[in-house]
Amino acid sequence: MQAAWSPGEAEAAPVVLEVQGLAVDFPSRRGVFRAVDGVDLVLRSGRTLAVVGESGSGKSVTARAILQILDQPGRIAAGRVLLHRHHTTKGAAASGGAEEVVELSALAPRSAAIRAIRGRDIAMIFQEPMSSLSPVHTIGAQIIEAIRLHDRLGKRAARERAIDLLRQVEIPRPETAVDRYTFEFSGGMRQRAMIAMALACNPSVLIADEPTTALDVTTQAEILDLIRRLQASHGMAVMLITHDMGVVAEMADEVAVMRHGQVVERGPILDVFERPQHDYTRMLLGAVRALDRPSPRRLAMRAANPPGAPLLRIEALRKVFPGQRRIFRAAAPPVIAVDDVTLELRAGETLGVVGESGSGKTTLGRCVMGLFDGLGGRIEYVGRDGSQTNLLGLRESALRPLRREIRMVFQDPFSSLNPRMTVEQIIGEPMLVNGMLSGAALQRRVAELLEMVGLPATAMERYPHAFSGGQRQRIGIARAIALDPRVIVADEPTSALDVSLRSQVLDLLLDLQQRLGLSFIFISHDIGVIRYFCDRVAVMYRGKVVEIGETEAVCTAPQHAYTRALLSAVPHPDPRRRGLSGRHRYTEGA
C-alpha cells in the first residue's frame, strides 16, 4: 500500500461506510477479468471522498459493488463492504445509538435487507444519466417513486417534494417539468433529475458517479453547493467520483486515486494535491495544469496555418419543440431550443460552444447534422469543391454524402452505441457502409482507431455495455473520426475522460486537425478544455448565442454578463482556493 494516508490523521468524523479489500470479477470468454482488485475505502459522516482515476479503472464498478447492483456477469470476488448504520443520522435515530454494522457484501443482492438500504441509506447517482432514466415514465413519477418508497408520504406531498427537489437542482419551471418525459430533457437536465432522485430520501451516504459531467459550471456550482448543504445538515457522507480536478479541489476532504482496479494513492486532499506520491497522480495533476491554458500545439498550428474560409454558415437558425400534446390535459407550452442563432465555422478552426445546461447546445449540434425538420433559417455548407448547399430541407438521400464529411460525437455515449453490435462493428460501420474498407483491412483499421483513443484491440469483440463510461465515450470518438471527415460536431466528447486521457484525446484531435484540416464545433462545459482546444467560443444562453469571440478574449474579458457569471463559477483545481472564486449568478434581465 502507498503510505500516503496515515491513520493518525484520521479525522474525528465517524466512519459510515467501509470498503475492505473489494475485488470484482467479470468472467468472460478470455478468462476472468478483475475490474476491481483489493480496494479499500472509508467514507465518513459529513465528509466527501473523491475518487479520481483513469477511465476504466474500476471506479463505477466499485460504486456499484457497494450497492450490489453489478451488471451481469460481474460478481464480488473478495472483500467486505460495511455500513455503520449507527453512525448515520437516520440509523442512529432508528437504532437508538446501538451499534449496528451491516455487511452489505454479505447480503443477497435481492434481499429485502439490502433493498431497505438502497436509496434510503445509500443513494447513487449514475454516471450516464441519459440512459439511466426510464423512457416511459415521467421524470416526476420516477422521483416520486423514490420518495414514497422509503418515506411514508402522501401522493400530493410527494409530488410537492419532487417539484421542490427539481427546483433545488435548478430545473427551470419545475411545476411543468415534473410531468415531462426523459426524452424531453437535455442531458444536463436528466443528470439533475437523477441527482434529485438520489437526494429524494436524504440518504446518509451519497455515491455520486460523475454527477456533473453534463452540467455547465454555473449549474454545477449550484449542485455542488446543494450537496454540501445537505452534507452539513444531514451529515451525509459522499463518495464523489469525478474527473474534474476543479470539482475535487472544491469538494473533497479526502482523495483516492484509482488505476487498474487498485487504489494507488489516497489521503487528505491537500496531501494528495500538494505532495502526490504515485507517478500516476503526478501525471494527472500535471495534465490538469496543462489543460488550464491554450494548447501550445494549437497555437503553433494556427500560426503556421491560419483558419481558412468559412465552411459552415449558420444563419438565424431556429428550432422550436412544439409543446407536447397530452392526454387529458392542455398542451404544454412550446420550447424554443435554438433561437435565431447565427454562427460561422471556418476551415481548420475549432469553435467552442459553452452555455447553460438546457440552453440548446445539443439541439444546435443536431440541427447542423440535419436531424430535425421544421427549422427556421439557413445552414450553408461549403463542399470540398467550393459548392454551397443549404443543409436545411435537404432530403435524406442528399444528406447522406454530406454526412461523410460532417460527423458527430453524441453527448450520451451509451445510447448512441447500438447495444447489439460489437465495438468492431460499431466503429467499422461508417467505413463499411461507405464502401471504404471491409474484411481484414477494416478490422485492422478499427484496431488502429481503438488504439488511437486508448483502447486495446481486444475491445473490438465486446459489446458496448461492458465498457466504462469513458471507454464508451472514446468509442464514440473513434467512430466519428473513422471517416476522415471535414467537420466534427462534438457534443461533450471528453466529459467522462480522466484528465490525462482527456488531454491525450484532445491532442489526438488536434493531430487530426493538422493532418486533415478538420474543423470542430466543440460543445463543452469545461472551460479548461475550451481554452485548451478552441480557437473561438460561442456562449449560449436560453437558445441564443449571447457572445462569440476568440477564446482567450472571451475568457479573459467576457462581454456578456452571463459569460462573466459562467467564468466566475469555474472551479479551480486548487484546494486552497476553494470557495474563493467570487461566484455570482446571472439571471436574465438582472
Place this chain on the structure above:
Amino acid sequence: QNAHEAPSLAQRVGRGELPPLAQRIGSQPEVITPLERVGTYGGRLRFGLRGSSDHNHILRVVGPQGLVRWDQQYTRIVPNVARSFEVSDDARVFTFHLRQGMRWSDGTPFTADDVLFNMEDVVLAGALAPTPPRYRAGGQNVRVEKLDAHTVRFTFAEPYGDFLAELASPLGQHPVLYAKHYCSQFLPKYNPNVADLVRAANAADWQNLFMARCGDIEIPSRWGNPERPTLDPWVVREPYVGGATRVVMVRNPYFWQVDTAGNQLPYIDELFAPIAQDVQSLVLEAIAGRIDFQIRHLDAPSNRPVLAQNRDRGGYRFVEASSVGGTNMVINLNLTHRDPEWRRLFNTRDFRVALSLGMDRKAVIETALLGEGEPWQNGPFENHPNFHRRLATQYLDYNQAEANRLLDGLGLRRGPDGIRLLPSGKPLRFKVDVIPTLQPEQVDMLQLISQQWRRIGVAMDVNPLERTFFYQRTSEGNEHDAAVWGGQASWVPGEIPQQIVPVHHDSRWGIPWVQWYRSGGAQGEEPPASVRERMRLYDQARATVDPDARRALMIRVADIAAEEFEVFSVSKALPTYGIVSTGLGNVPQAMPSSWYYPTPAPTLPQAWFWATPQRGR
C-alpha cells in the same frame, strides 16, 4: 269405439282444455297394427340433429304425412292422410277420400278445402315457386277438384303411373302441407293487409313471411314455427331455427292414428333432438347413451367399431338399414368431357371395361370397407324384382392381363414411366373428383384403385373437393374428368335411376345430356341414340301404372345400360347400421334405407314405445 289416450292428454281433457278424444280423432282414424305389441305411453325419443341443413332428419322421424305412404317393406303404396284412393285404369285420374272428422294439430277440421288451397293457391299458382314437374304431365298442370268435403280428385292430361309414388316420396306432401285457415293469412289473395304482417315480422316480402311461418317441404323453416298447424304425430315446441341448441316436439293431441287397441298414437310423448354441430360429438352422444335412435350421420362404417364397443355403456343395439340395391360408389367417367380427346377415350367401351377389370375389388373391399362387401357394378340386388344380372355383375374379375390387352389394343402405348400416352402424346392421367367429408371411405377406395390402375398404366389422381365446389364443378359446370357418387338404386317408382339413364344432376357421366332431357331439348347436348332411347323408355315407365309393365320397361333400360357399360363401381352397397335404444319397442330389426322411402318414417316411429320405462327420461 273405446279409444284411449295418453295420460297427459286425458288430464287436459279433464281440465277442459281439450275436447274429448273421440272428437279429436274423428270417426275414421287409421288403425295401425303395432309391429310387436300394443305399446304404453310416455317417455321421449332422443335423436341427434346437426346444426345446419338437417331439417330433413326431423322429417324422416316425424314422417312426411302425405296423402299416401310406402308400406314398411317399401314395396306397396298405402293410404295415409287419405283414407283410401282410386286410380283410373289409364292412370290419369286419382281420387282420394279423406278421413271424417280429422283435424289439424290446432283442432281445426281438415277437409278437401285444405287440399284445394294447397294445390290451387300455392302449388299450381306458382305463388312461391314454379309448379314442380311432379304435378304436371303432358305439359299440363294437374286439375284438382273437390268432389265433396272429404273427397278430392286429381286429373292429369296424360297417363302418369308414378304419381302415387311421387306423392309417397318426401317431396310429394304438398297437397296436405298447409292448413288453409292458418297459412292463407300470408297470401295477398286471402289477406289484403298482408303487408302489415310483413312489416311487423320484419320480413322481406309476403313470400318470405309465408316461408318463414308455414315453411316448405325442403326448408328448415318448416320446423321453425310452433304455431303452424300440422298433421304430424308430434308438433314443434322448441323450433329448429338458426342457432338453436335443440329441437323439442310434443305429441299432437289431434293425431289421427290409433293402434289396434284403440290407443291414440304416438306412444312417445316427446321428441327431443339436441343439436350437435360435429358428427364426432354425435358419436359421443350415442356412446353416452343420450341418443335413442339414429341412423343418419352415424352410419359411416368407420364409426361402427366404436359404437359396437360401447353398446352396453350406451344401452343401444344396432338396427340395420339395408340398402335398396346398387352401390356406395359409382365411378362416372365424364362421357361428355369438354376435351374431345378425353371424350373420345372415355366413350370407348373397351377403355371402361379395361378400367373395370383393372380394379382389384376384393382388396379394396377388404381394406377400405373393413371386409364387408361384394364386388358389384350397378343396380338392384339379387333378391329384388328389378335385379339385372348382367348390369350388376359383368366385368367384375380382377384381370390385369386382359385390361392391359384391351388398352394396348386401343393403341395406348406406355410412356417411359409406365404411364400410357394418349394419341396426342399427353400422359393418360385424369382426376376423379370426390367429396372427402361425405363418405370418407370413398377417398380410401379411390386411393387404392389409383394404385391398382397404375399397374395397367393408367394414372388417376384423387381430387377431393368441398361439396359445393364438387357440385358446382361436376353437376353444373361439367368441368370434371370423372367423379364418384353413391349409386343406391332399385329403380322403383319415385326413385330416379340416374346411373342407367342420365336424367338427374347426379348423372355425372353425361351432364349436358341431363340438361337436354330436362329442358326438353332446349339446352345441353343431344345425347346419342342409345341414351335417347333410354330416356324414352324411362318416360314411358313413369307413365305406367301396372307394376309389371313398368318393371319390364325399366329392365329394357337396364339392358341398354348394361350393353353400353357407361359407369362402373366396386362393391355392393352395404347395409348401414343405426343405433336404437334397447328399451324401445316396435322398432324393426332392419329397415330399408332410402330417401324416397324415407327411413325410418314408414316404420312408424309414432308406434314405437318405451318397453323399459326408465329410459328416455
Place this chain on the structure above:
Amino acid sequence: MSVAVTDPREHRTAEQASQWKLMWWAFRRHRLARWSLYIVVALYAIGALAEFFSPFDPDAASARDVFHPPQAINFIDTAPDGSWTIRPWVQGHRLVRDRFTLEQSFVVDPNRKIYLSFFGKAEPVKLAGLFTIERRFLTAAEQGERFFLFGADRLGRDMLSRVIHGTRISLSIGLVGVAMSLVLGLLLGGISGYYGGTVDMAIQRVIEFILSLPTIPIWLGLTAALPQDWSPLTRYFAITIILSLVTWTELARVVRGRFLALRGEDFVTAARLDGCSQARIIFRHMLPSLASHVIASITLAVPLMILAETSLSFLGLGLQPPTISWGVLLKEAQNIRSIAQAPWLFIPGGAVCLAVLALNFLGDGLRDAADPYAQDGR
C-alpha cells in the same frame, strides 16, 4: 504524433472474433439449443431422404394390417435352446375381426418373429424423385414382411413411413408460409414504424383491414378462387401463401410499435449519420433489437402453420390425401374411433411437438447468442 494509451491489464490476442463467431461460441454453450439443432437437422435429413428412412411405401395399404398396433423392437434374439444373438426383431401379430361389429383385434403370435435389418434391401424407390435406391435404413429382413413400429392406420398403412414422409411437406412448405409472413411482417411493419406519417397511415389501414376480416371467410373465399385442377400440392402451397398473407399483419403491428419507439434512439440516429441506407438501418440496427420478439413469434407461428391444414380441412379445404403431411395425418386421426381404438394415430402430433420444441429451443439459443447481455453469463 500518435497517442496510444493501452490498458496493460487487457491481454491482447492476435485473432479477434467477429460477432458471428461470438454468437456461435455463445450458442455452442447452450446445450439444449445444440441438441435442438441436431434434432432439427435430423428432421430435415429425414424429410429430405424420406424414401430411404421409411421402411415401406407410405401408401401401401394392406387389408391384413388395418389398425395394427405398434410393435416394439427387440434387439436380443433368444433361440429356443437358450443361446442368444443380437439381431433386431419384432413379435408378429394376427388379426381377428368381428364380422358384425367390424371390430378387430390383434393377438400376439408368439411363434412369429419378424427380423429387421438395417440398410437392408427392399423394393427400389426413387429418392426424392432423383435416383433409385434399393436399400432402406430399416426394413424387414425378409422382403414382403411388414412390421409397424408406429402402428398402422385404417388402411393398414405403416404410420412410421407416413410420419417420415409427412416430415417433408410439413417442414418445407409449411415453413414457407412462416418465412413469407415473417418477411412481409418485418418489411411492412418496419417501413410503417420507421417512416411514420402517411406511409404508416396507409400500412396501418391495410393491416387493420386484413385483421378485421375473420380468417375463415378469407380462407374460404381465397382458396375458392384457386383453380380446381391444380395438384393438391400446388394448391396447398398456394393456401400456405394465402395464410401467410393474413398472418403477417400481427407481426407487422408489433414491429411497428417497437419501431416507433426505437427510431428516436440515439444509436439509430448514429447509424443514419454513419451513412447507413434505410434498409440497413431497419435491418441491421433496429431489427436486432426485436430479435427476441421475432424469434418468439416465428417459433409460435410454426406449429400454427403446420397445423393450419387441420382447421382448413374442417372446411373441406387444405391439403387432402393422398398427399401426406403431419397435419393431414392428424386430421385423419381426428375422430372418436382413433381416440378410443387407435391412439397411435396421434403420433404425428408428437412429431409436431418435437419439431416445434426443437425449433423453439433452437430459437432460444439463437436469441441468447445474439443477446449481448447474455454473452458472458451463465
Place this chain on the structure above:
Amino acid sequence: MLLAFIVRRILWTVPFLIAVSLVSFALIQAPPGDYLTSFAATLAASGDEVDQGRLEALRERYGLDQPFLVQYWRWISGVLQGDFGISFEWQQPVANLIWERMGLSVCLALGTLLFTWAVAFPVGIYSAVRKYSIGDYVATTFGFIGLATPNFLIALVLMYIGVIYFGSDVSGLFSEEYQNAPWSWGKVLDLLAHLWIPVIILGTSSSASLIRIMRANLLDELHKPYVVTARAKGLSEFTLLMRYPVRLALNPFVSTIGWAFPQLISGAVITAFVLSLPTSGPLLLQALLAQDMYLAGAFILLLCSLTVVGMLVSDILLALIDPRVRYQ
C-alpha cells in the same frame, strides 16, 4: 388531443367499414355457386334429393342471379337502415339470429382473454426472470404441446374422457333445463359452470404464445440501465419488474388487443363447432359454408366493427404506456 384523435378514428371507421363490407361480401361470394348450389349439394350429400325447378325459382326470388354489385347494394343499403336482411337458410331476419349468439361469443372471448392474460402474465414473467429454470422449461414444454395440438382435438379428447370416464357431457354452454330458459341468475351461474371448459381449451394455445412473447420481450428489457437505476432506489424486485420492464414489454401485448377479440371469436369457430357451443362460431361457419350470405355478412360486419374498436383501444393504450409513440 385525445378526444380529437378518437373522433378522427371513429370518423375513419365509416369508410373503412364500407370497404370491409364490400370485400367481405366479395369473399362470401367468391366460392363458386351460391346459397342454392350449396343447399342442393348439402341435401344431395345427405341422400336427399332436391327439386331443380324450385332452386331456379328461389334463385330468382333471392336475387342471386343479379350481378354482384346489385346484390351488394341491396344488402348494404338495407344494413344502413338497420336491416340486415333475411337468412336464406332459416327464412328469418338475420338480426333475430345473431344477437344472442354474438353476446355469448363475446362472453366466451372475454373469458378466454381474461384466462389467457391471467395465465400468460405471471408465467411469462416467471419464465423470463427465472430463465432456464425447471419452471421455465415446464411452461415452455406444456405451452408448445398446447400449441401443437389443434384446439378442437383437445376438445374432442376432453369430450371423450368426459363421456367415457365421468359419464358427463362437456359440450354446450348450458344445462338442459336452462337451454331455452329466459335469463336469470341461475342461468348465469349455469353458464359460468360450463364456460370454463371451452375457455381452457381455447385459452391454452393463446396463453402459450403470450407467455413466449412476454418472456422474449422481458428478456430484452431486464438488463437495461434504467432497471438498475430503479433497483438502486431500493425497489423490490417484483415492483421493479412490474413497473419498469414489464411495462415496456407490454407494448406487443397492447398491440395485440386490437385483434385479440375478433380473432378469438373467429378462431373459436371450429372448437365451438366441435363442442356445439351456442356461440356465433358454428352459425357463422354454417352460413359461410352454406353461402347464406346475408347472415354471414352480418357476422363479418360485426366482427369487423369489433376489430375497429379493438384497434382504437389498442392505439390509445399504446400511446398511454409508451410516450415515445404518442401520436408520433
